Amino acid sequence: MSDYYSYGDSHGSLFRRAPLTRQQRRVIRTVLFYATALLVTAVWLVPFVIAVFTSLKTFSDIMAGLSMWRPPTAPTIxxxxxxxxxxxxxxxxxxxxxxxxxxxxxxxxxxxxxxxxxxxxxxxxxxxxxxxxxxxxxxxxxxxxxxxxxxxxxxxxxxxxxxxxxxxxxxxxxxxxxxxxxxxxxxxxxxxxxxxxxxxxxxxxxxxxxxxxxxxxxxxxxxxxxxxxxxxxxxxxxxxxxxxxxxxxxxxxxxxxxxxxxxxxxxxxxxxxxxxxxxxxxxxxxxxxxxxxxxxxx
Amino acid sequence: MIVGQRKINLTPWAFLALPLTFYLIWVIAPVVQTIGYSLTDYDGVTFDAAFIGLENFRLLFTDRIFWTALANNVRWLIFFALLPIPIGLGLAMLLNQGYQGSHFFRTVLFLPMTLSFVIIGQIWGWIYLPRAGALNTLLEFIGMSGFTRPWLSDPGTVTYSLIAAGTWRQIPYVMILYLAGLQSVPTDLVEAAMIDGASWWQRFVRVVIPMLLPSTVVAVSISIIDSLRAFDIVFVMTRGGPFNQSQVLANFMYIEAFNNYRMGYGAAIAVIQFAVTFTFIYLYVNYTMKREQAR
Missing domain, CATH: 1.10.3720.10 (MetI-like)
Structure with a gap:
């Protein structure tokens, strides 16, 4: 499964101009792996982040009805x-x-x-x-x-x-x-x-x-x-x-x-x-x- | 001990005595009893329940809430079978390449599995809040204000919003099943296909997918059984509302039996839920027994 992303090189005309070297392909694959993995992980973490942010908010933060994305203005435990x-x-x-x-x-x-x-x-x-x-x-x-x-x-x-x-x-x-x-x-x-x-x-x-x-x-x-x-x-x-x-x-x-x-x-x-x-x-x-x-x- | 002509080995039964007794009292007998209750007008308060035959089922089939709940369960089932399987497989393939940090990504993705549905329901409730909610404020931020809505009070979106919360937990579970399954795909088989000039896609479809069939059978049947058991998320987030629009059989049963004291009626709902699930339980047990026999 080492070249999971190998289909990537037949996609754009950008890659077709000059055939890619082995080295270049490996770099592209690695970048694609980390980009996808980081994106998915970040999405999965969103509910946790929201819970942590919310738990650290003061009452005035909550009453202000700020977006759940906003970090607490004055974090408190x-x-x-x-x-x-x-x-x-x-x-x-x-x-x-x-x-x-x-x-x-x-x-x-x-x-x-x-x-x-x-x-x-x-x-x-x-x-x-x-x-x-x-x-x-x-x-x-x-x-x-x-x-x-x-x-x-x-x-x-x-x-x-x-x-x-x-x-x-x-x-x-x-x-x-x-x-x-x-x-x-x-x-x-x-x-x-x-x-x-x-x-x-x-x-x-x-x-x-x-x-x-x-x-x-x-x-x-x-x-x-x-x-x-x-x-x-x-x-x-x-x-x-x-x-x-x-x-x-x-x-x-x-x-x-x-x-x-x-x-x-x-x-x-x-x-x-x-x-x-x-x-x-x-x-x-x-x-x-x-x-x-x-x-x-x- | 000898009974008739047959010699009965008592030792295994001595070991099974305690576990089986527990199981009999709290699991097996209740299944039979619930079927019995479904044929009565038992209300949970008085002891003299009258036998009313299939009256509960007749009533149930004319109950609009029942049909809404059943339709929603079908939605849960379809999305639980369709979403987590390909996404879980994709994530497993992604993380199975041996890149550094894969372990970390796996750990993070797996975290929702450790949470109680109650907590999942609460957090996702904040995502769906009408004004401050994470989803609506995100949509506004990226200039898609037209799509904002009160996700949990809009009858058109409420069930799908609940299912989304459920899949957040189900996808990592399926991913883990596939990651384990991928360990059993022999690398030399994949390499052989590679030498033969098979493309990535050919290797994936002809070698990997067939080798993952056992994992897929398990993942699909468990996801379907789970989708039909959905209770906590619905109970915590909407109680089936607004106006029963997000009702599912499990929650409908609880409300009828324990809030409205219609235990006979509730039992009938449970029996239907069981009947729907039974096919998939049967498939799973059959499959597992065959695998067990093969060992």
Whole structure:
């Protein structure tokens, strides 16, 4: 694909006058690459820039109704403190409390299911795998009413536990599918020798398979963290009390509370996005690898 | 353990017991229950829901909001299938040439994938603001004031404005799928074609595109399934308004079931949404299972 832009030289009469040397063509290609890449990247960054600009604006800037492109006239980080104190701190904590056990639980469930499906041949294995894959693609609307009703029935409505249990259950499908795929690539021979040695299955799972699955678990944990952290719908349906709500609901609440104080809302949005973005930047390789390995999301 | 003539291996089932139980309670059973609710007049408050057969569906088919929502879902589907695939592929080809800085560009392009739809909805709401909005002020700046409009309250543009916000996130995802797919295109195959005198375009159409077929199947089916699940962006940005002009099935279902307490009716909407999605879920699962079997 090295001369992706080679068609460029048959375009204009400018290039036809004298045949281009190899060197000249390479320069043109390089320039075209950077021009295109920079342009696309700049366009993609626009929403981020607008959010950052807005979060640093003062109320008078907002009231003046200046274009969203304008940088803040007197940049201030006061907005961040203000939203942090008016609830974002609590929402941030709530989301953390919801997300961490959900990720751990989903990984645990997934690794159990994956172990069964990767290392055992049995009747029904195919159906079980199919159910797990199909389940993760189902429209959430198909689950909303029964899950809401079930939570009410067993007293899990408006509790973190209810939301966490749902996240674990729903993500079990993806985690099982994902980890099974990884475990399938592990040599069966080590397993067989352990079995001949008389090791119990649970021991093989814990001492042998889980440690070898660590890279996949890391990638999966990062994906799960992002998805559960960013969830909105299930928090909306399964929680009612303001002091339990995750940060995504807090943000929407902020919108209702401050209406057109975009600077405060922007500051809140940046706070909410900060952790997933930091995690992505720190573990980018895992994140992208996980996404392509699983080839499916949410 | 021996049941009848067949020996059943209990070990895998012991490992599956917990995950399957969770899945059964929170995913599988609800699917069946929702189908059941769709045949009742359940209101979510009283417990005695009456069986009313297909009445909900009959009502639904005469509900104009339903048809608007369905038409909008088709728009989402078409644009999610048509835009991210070629653009994502183009970006992947661009960044796959090994130029310095490609990694950086990839990272930046990928950032929207880490954001919650709630945040995407809020930021894009500022882009579409009627007066100070980034889009309208840009149009004025480049002398195209005639094209400015209140993007989210104009019935003609609202759905497309929402879809644009959605594709901002979807394109990088498709790009990543193709970047991974390109790793599996053997370079010697491309080089061989080059030695044979194949032009860039011939190599692209005859060698690269066929090799990327698996990535394309995944990207198209996931994009379509996502387009039919669109909820958060619509809910946060317009709630389906103005006057249901940007309504989609997912949001329509939520409003009927949880705001209007028409759970039976909402369940019927969910069933339709599921039925539309099912074809694509079936295709994806079938395809994935074949690939899994091949390993």
């Amino acid at each position: 006061q907005n961040f403190f203000e939203v942090w104190e008016t609830g974002m701190a609590m929402f941030f904590r709530n989301t953390t409390i919801i997300t961490v056990p959900s990720v751990i639980g989903a990984l645990g469930m997934g690794s159990l299911g994956a172990y069964a499906l990767a290392f055992h041949r049995f009747r029904g294995a195919r159906v079980v795998l199919m159910v797990f894959i199909a389940g993760m693609l189902i429209p959430f609307q198909m689950l909303l009413i029964p899950v809401f009703r079930f939570s009410n029935l067993v007293g899990l409505y408006d509790t973190w536990q209810g939301l966490i249990l749902f996240h674990i259950a729903f993500q079990t499908g993806f985690c099982t599918f994902f980890l099974r795929g990884f475990m399938k690539t592990m040599p069966v021979s080590i397993l067989q020798s352990a079995r001949i040695d008389g090791a119990r299955e649970l021991l093989i799972y814990r001492r042998l398979v889980l440690p070898l699955t660590k890279p996949a678990l890391a990638a999966l944990a990062i994906l799960q963290f992002t998805w559960i952290w960013n969830d909105y719908l299930w928090g909306l349906v399964l929680l009612q009390s303001d002091n339990l709500k995750p940060i995504t609901l807090g943000l929407v609440g902020l919108q209702g509370q401050f209406v057109s104080s975009y600077n405060l809302i922007a500051a809140g949005a940046i706070i909410a996005a900060s952790l997933p973005i930091a995690v992505f930047l720190a573990f980018q390789r895992h994140f992208i690898h996980g996404l392509t390995l699983g080839a499916v999301k949410e």
